[in-house]
Amino acid sequence: MSYDPHAKAQRRYGRRDMRIDNAGHSPAAWIGVAVILAGCLMAAIAFPTTEVWLFWTGVGVAVVGAFLGKILSLMGLGIPPGYHQEGDVELRDRFVDEGRGGRRSG
Template sequence: MSSDVEELGEGHSPAAWTAVIVALVGIAIGTVAFVLDVQWLVWAAAGLTLVGFILGWALARAGYGVNGSRTQHKEH
């Protein structure tokens, strides 16, 4: 059965993976810092999480997003 609907790829791209991994590292560091009551590190981790999302956006704009010009397309 063939469909004319274009598959979006569900975010499987270098840009998405980079954004999620950097953000998760920031959240993990921030959680530990919050429990240990290290306020400056909580804010630094929040900044790292934000940097992760900005990095993902920038990589997507540079062609590393879903269906980007610099990504390899997989045939299913």
């Protein structure tokens, strides 16, 4: 008998566990990372050219990319809440069971 984490999550929570197949691949994550990388590239190009304004513009673009990723996630383009990559699925299951007396509300 093989262990199927999707079947276990379906039995316990009425839905599949997205953390197993989804490592944060969402439009919010991709766009945020792309903008951050563009900012880092701008800042890296500024070093050999000694353009101070280009360096700080790149740093600013990278910071905007971080905020953009979070804003897009809050707008619904990210992973649904509760499916983040923090911790182990078994540990989360144990925590949920202990905190709610073995029952899932909702």
